[in-house]
């Protein structure tokens with residue numbers, strides 16, 4: 294493998310029902326940052342059926358080029374044709390870096406594609422940067438420059454590992470939604486468009502979709518909420534979450550929770566924040582009766598303002614909190630709700 298042949302930072306621009314997923318824009322933001330020290334371009338790979346109309350949005354969020362693979366076989370996500378499309382793009386255009394969202398689709402697609410193009414993939418990265426590998430080379434050891442350094446929690450979140458892929462290309466990573474920042478869209482930006490179709494031959498490996506049943510939810514996605522009122526085991530029961538809901542109602546917030554709450558069956562998994570839940574970045578995050586385990590803080594520490602309420606003044610949540618209230622949540626939360634009612638119109 295001649296590594297010099299591989300150029301450019303590529304992003305799998307996930308779309309569902311011909312609507313781009315937020316992760317596509319987040320990855321473009323990161324790709325732009327990575328492309329600068331490499332002096333290279335950002336390319337979005339847009340795969341679907343009738344998706345050409347989405348090209349301009351990708352340009353506005355940072356794509357210099359968009360490779361469009363448009364085929365009726367790609368209308369709904371199916372592993373085989375999508376893996377064929379993305380691995381064919383990689384074999385044809387030889388990117389140096391490929392970023393994929395760690396969504397349900399990306400988690401299925403990324404590893405399969407990396408195996409097909411015979412390279413490595415680091416899953417669930419929280420930090421991506423360009424640097425030297427190994428960081429501290431011992432005398433006589435070759436240090437490679439301009440490598441993609443991919444950082445992710447390891448061993449159940451108890452340590453942080455930085456992984457590189459120095460001998461193969463492309464360097465592939467999946468990134469969880471909500472971790473990377475989108476750029477402010479540049480209105481009217483245009484990208485070079487390349488249409489590419491590797492050909493699709495439906496065979497008995499293609500899954501036939503008989504029906505799609507959409508789940509309807511009346512709760513706000515916690516990843517979109519500006520204010521989160523998050524409760525932990527300290528809340529004590531499912532019924533006691535009514536107290537957190539009352540607070541959320543007054544300030545226009547959404548209730549979320551720690552994993553202990555989900556494990557106890559008090560709230561559904563879709564409301565869980567953290568390493569095995571969702572990564573959130575609201576303007577205000579209330580952590581009520583949450584100890585602040587690393588697996589929880591990994592999913593919320595980027596919030597603008599963190600307010601912790603805990604009866605234990607040595608709880609680790611206070612290490613990441615901007616404001617802390619030490620005391621019994623059963624007394625503090627109703628008082629806070631009453632006081633806020635007076636000021637919030």
Ligand SMILES: Cc1cc2nc3c(=O)[nH]c(=O)nc-3n(C[C@H](O)[C@H](O)[C@H](O)COP(=O)(O)OP(=O)(O)OC[C@H]3O[C@@H](n4cnc5c(N)ncnc54)[C@H](O)[C@@H]3O)c2cc1C
Nearest residue numbers: 525526527551552567568569570582583584588589604622
């Ligand atoms: C691989 C792995 C992945 C994980 N992923 C996640 C994840 O995604 N999200 C997540 O949250 N966790 C995750 N965990 C679990 C995590 O390690 C913690 O066990 C969990 O976050 C603890 O939840 P908690 O803070 O609600 O409960 P606890 O740790 O039990 O803390 C309860 C807190 O409430 C306080 N408290 C109790 N009563 C009151 C009161 N009356 N007033 C005020 N404060 C009170 C206590 O002082 C305590 O600090 C994961 C663990 C592993 C191993």
